[in-house]
Amino acid sequence: MARTIGSDGEKTEAAIREAAVSLIARYGYEAVSMRQLAAEVGVQAAALYRYFPTKEDLLFTLMREHMEGLIASWENARPDDGGAADELSAFVANHIGFHVTRRHSTHVSNMELRSLSHENLTYILKLRAGYEKDLRRILRDGAEDGSFRIGDAALTAMAIIQMITGVIVWFRPDERLSVEEVTRNYLTMTMRLVGASETVEGGRRKEYVHANAEFRAG
Amino acid sequence: MARTIGSDGEKTEAAIREAAVSLIARYGYEAVSMRQLAAEVGVQAAALYRYFPTKEDLLFTLMREHMEGLIASWENARPDDGGAADELSAFVANHIGFHVTRRHSTHVSNMELRSLSHENLTYILKLRAGYEKDLRRILRDGAEDGSFRIGDAALTAMAIIQMITGVIVWFRPDERLSVEEVTRNYLTMTMRLVGASETVEGGRRKEYVHANAEFRAG
DNA sequence: GAATAAATTGAACGTTCGTTTTATTATTTC
């Protein structure tokens, strides 16, 4: 046999990506063979090489698109005006929302960096550095105008990112907490962590969830 | 050739563990071959099987001893008296101290769970669950007696653990921050995160580092 | 409907994998 009835390059490529993200997230890049991936797609191993020149190139594509998606999501969610607290709220809410809806590719992007070639690793780390730099800027802005009380902006940025990325390690949808509740909790913790000044309004403590800090997917 | 001059089982086993932790942390369990490990030790691959029946058993041994070491370290560091704030301080300081001095085995324990058999995985997760349960207890105690303001103890525990374990991702000794400075920063962030009530003493804001919350190694 | 392009198969390549077996040498015991 050769070309199969109804076969379509675009559909096959999408199926490969989907199966690859799922398998690599579950078993790890090194543990997943091209034959195993092909079997999941319902195709022979040789067919994969029509779409990705090497196994590593496939991994790189998955990670690059994850990072580009994250950055695009943040650029879309970033508030045009408002103070540092608003920006930080939007950052945290977008980060959590993006990652909980992409558990598999997040796992891949966080765990498989060491399987990339030096060149591809550099590219991914550059994307990541730019994203993290934005968070540091928000923290410094807030520290300067008195919104936050922060010891070290770089250290605080890493602490926040690790805390909010870690959601996907334990959080499972369909459990006792919804995404919205989890996001609200993390927003509160983040705001306290940076020493954001709390204001009391009408006797009720004002927590840090504003309209534009709500979770927005996509 | 066969037995080499000066060869000693205990020394060889220790050398295997050390090389394995280092290699697996750097390249990942699946990517490290028994031959590569043997070469690092300066021995033939077959010799490894005198000390560990399988490759996976070697991994399991490394992870089990890491977790047992962490739990032992915490039991030693745990304050006998004092409130929830003291306990939490000790927990964070011990956790950070333990992990920054064991970067490699921490990486292995955090990244290679999926390479364990079901049985071995269950064992490791049981150790981990017990450790995390202790943190949840501290948080609940503090919430009950008014020391902390916490939304959800389980969620907060995971957030704290991910935040303080994440230190090893970015922290490198010999850089601008010392272990003590980093620990102090994380203690402050943790205490704010749980809404610990701050007290003002002599006009100076009291941060949350007490005598028994100092970093202690070993 | 013939010519061309796209999609996939099946077999094969050389390499490396974890592991086992057997033989050999160094060390310890008595």
Next chain:
DNA sequence: GAAATAATAAAACGAACGTTCAATTTATTC
């Protein structure tokens, strides 16, 4: 110093790896 034991080397096992290549079939173009 012989016997027993511990530690390793060397070679080999079958299986699996990523990848390539030629052949073949379906879909599209004109």
